Every structure is written in structure tokens, then in C-alpha cells.
Amino acid sequence: GAGVSQSPSNKVTEKGKDVELRCDPISGHTALYWYRQSLGQGLEFLIYFQGNSAPDKSGLPSDRFSAERTGGSVSTLTIQRTQQEDSAVYLCASSSGQNGGANVLTFGAGSRLTVL
Amino acid sequence: QKEVEQDPGPLSVPEGAIVSLNCTYSNSAFQYFMWYRQYSRKGPELLMYTYSSGNKEDGRFTAQVDKSSKYISLFIRDSQPSDSATYLCAMRLSGGYNKLIFGAGTRLAVHP
Numbered sequence: 001g002a003g004v005s006q007s008p009s010n011k012v013t014e015k016g017k018d019v020e021l022r023c024d025p026i027s028g029h030t031a032l033y034w035y036r037q038s039l040g041q042g043l044e045f046l047i048y049f050q051g052n053s054a055p056d057k058s059g060l061p062s063d064r065f066s067a068e069r070t071g072g073s074v075s076t077l078t079i080q081r082t083q084q085e086d087s088a089v090y091l092c093a094s095s096s097g098q099n100g101g102a103n104v105l106t107f108g109a110g111s112r113l114t115v116l
Numbered sequence: 117q118k119e120v121e122q123d124p125g126p127l128s129v130p131e132g133a134i135v136s137l138n139c140t141y142s143n144s145a146f147q148y149f150m151w152y153r154q155y156s157r158k159g160p161e162l163l164m165y166t167y168s169s170g171n172k173e174d175g176r177f178t179a180q181v182d183k184s185s186k187y188i189s190l191f192i193r194d195s196q197p198s199d200s201a202t203y204l205c206a207m208r209l210s211g212g213y214n215k216l217i218f219g220a221g222t223r224l225a226v227h228p
Contacts, residue, residue, distance in 0.1 A: 004159070033215065042122070042204060042220035043160070056215065091159055103148070103208070105216060107159030 004108035021077045021111045025094030038088040122219030135192040139205035147210035154202045195226045
């Protein structure tokens with residue numbers, strides 16, 4: 001597609017439930033990133049995938065968070081046993097690695113998660 | 117201490133004003149510096165990026181990087197109500213697909 005697509009745009013869940021958030025990156029982009037944005041906070045890096053390399057999971061806040069990227073394209077971020085502090089906007093971005101090395105990220109509109 | 121510090125504002129200015137947005141950082145190895153703009157309920161979009169130190173101009177926007185002071189700035193001339201948004205600075209190391217480290221974002225309101 002023309003841009004990065006994320007679904008659902010909004011998700012309300014009960015504490016303790018599992019949630020899955022989906023990201024469709026720009027076609028041909030080899031790198032995919034997940035960030036989290038809490039109210040009034042900047043973007044917190046979670047994980048990134050680059051081609052067939054092992055993902056950089058250094059930003060995942062706990063083992064309740066996991067992500068996979070199938071076929072080098074679509075990615076799913078899974079949060080198990082959700083807690084209220086997981087409430088945030090989860091942003092996905094993709095990159096082609098071009099732009100003279102700047103590695104410009106194109107973001108989706110985000111998935112807003114509310115844990116009651 | 118966060119790697120990238122940015123005053124969250126909010127910053128309120130009249131239309132036509134010159135706006136100065138700033139970030140400081142602690143990692144001297146950062147080489148790429150970016151400014152993203154984020155409208156309410158939207159994802160961030162890239163405004164400008166610079167490599168290493170120096171200035172870069174694009175229309176009403178000017179980005180400055182002072183690596184000796186670990187300080188970056190974004191100037192907006194002749195600000196418009198449509199510039200009202202949150203401005204996020206971001207930076208990363210050189211090479212490959214290294215992750216971007218973001219500031220907290222400064223919320224800007226330009227009133228007519």
C-alpha cells in the first residue's frame with residue numbers, strides 16, 4: 001500500500017486479556033519498527049526487524065510483550081496478560097534504509113490500546 | 117537521565133511568530149538528527165533530517181545541529197495555525213538500521 005497500515009485503530013480490553021496489534025509496512029521496506037507512545041511521553045522503542053536478521057528486542061519492557069514478522073512483511077505485536085500501564089498508542093514504522101543513510105522512518109497512525 | 121531531553125511545552129505563539137524548538141542529548145556518537153511533526157491522533161511524519169553538525173533549511177523550517185554542545189534546534193519562521201502540532205526530535209547512530217531515539221515532543225499551538 002501507499003503507507004503503513006495498522007489495525008485495530010482502537011482497542012479496549014480488560015486487564016489480564018491478551019491483545020494482538022497488526023502492522024502492514026510499505027511494500028518493499030525491509031526494516032520494521034514498533035514504538036510505544038504513552039500520554040505526554042515521547043516514543044519508546046520496543047523492537048525492530050531487519051530483513052532475515054535476528055530482531056532487536058532490546059526495548060521490550062517485559063516478557064509479556066512479543067512480536068513476529070511473517071514473510072518479511074506483516075508484523076504482529078502481542079501483549080499477554082495486559083496491565084493498565086500497557087495503555088498507550090502503539091506505533092509501527094517501516095524503512096527502506098535509503099535517503100543517504102538517514103534511514104527515514106514512515107509511521108502508521110497507531111493502535112490506541114486502553115486497558116481497563 | 118534520558119538520552120534525549122526535550123521540553124514538552126506547551127508553547128503558544130501568535131501567527132507569524134518565529135518559533136524555536138530545542139533538544140539536548142547525551143550520546144556524542146549520534147550522527148543523524150531528525151525532526152518529526154505529529155498531528156493529534158496521527159503518526160509522526162518526518163519534517164527534516166541533518167547529518168552531523170550544521171544547518172539545513174527547507175522553506176520556513178531551519179534545523180541546526182551543534183554537536184559540540186550536544187544541542188539541536190528547529191526554527192519555524194512565519195508560523196501558521198496549521199503548524200500547530202507536537203514536534204519530536206529524534207536521533208541515531210550512523211550505519212544501517214539503528215533505532216531512533218526520540219525526545220518527549222514539544223506541543224506547539226499557533227493562534228490566529
